[in-house]
Amino acid sequence: MYTFIGVLNTAIHWSVFFAFSSFGFLQAFSNLAAFSIASTFSYYMNSKFNFKKKAKGRTYFLFVVGLGALSLVVGACADKLNINSFVTLIVFSSLSLILGFIYSKYIVFK
Numbered sequence: 001m002y003t004f005i006g007v008l009n010t011a012i013h014w015s016v017f018f019a020f021s022s023f024g025f026l027q028a029f030s031n032l033a034a035f036s037i038a039s040t041f042s043y044y045m046n047s048k049f050n051f052k053k054k055a056k057g058r059t060y061f062l063f064v065v066g067l068g069a070l071s072l073v074v075g076a077c078a079d080k081l082n083i084n085s086f087v088t089l090i091v092f093s094s095l096s097l098i099l100g101f102i103y104s105k106y107i108v109f110k
Contacts, residue, residue, distance in 0.1 A: 002101065005045045010093050013038035017089060027088050031075030032068060035092075039064055042100075051109035063108045067100055 013034045020030035043063045047055045071092055078088040 001049045002046065005042060005049065006097055008045075009038045009042040012041055013093070014089055017085070021085050026075070027078045027083075027085055028072055028075035030085075031071045031078075031088065031092060035068055035071035035096075036064065039067060046104060047109065051104065053109045059108050063104065066103050066107070067096055070095060070099065 016034035016037050017030045020033050021027065025033075040060075043060055044055050047053050047059070053059070074088060074092040074095065077083070078085070078091075
């Protein structure tokens with residue numbers, strides 16, 4: 001179920017990222033905006049189906065701030081190094097898949 005939610009989350013994230021990027025926004029902003037939208041979906045779905053926890057404001061805040069910082073850092077590094085936006089999404093998606101699960105399991109939904 002974590003993988004299925006992750007695939008849907010990634011599709012939402014990539015769609016929003018490319019929409020913002022196509023309007024000329026920096027990758028840092030595009031990645032953070034896309035993450036913010038996709039993470040809301042991911043948080044609620046994972047809390048209900050994977051971690052069997054009630055969604056709460058405190059844990060949502062922890063989830064968004066922790067992984068949101070990662071999305072902003074990856075996007076800012078991509079802007080600074082002039083990395084292709086597709087590469088940015090692959091790097092962020094890979095990192096957030098692994099780190100997001102660990103962060104969610106041991107910190108957010110412990």
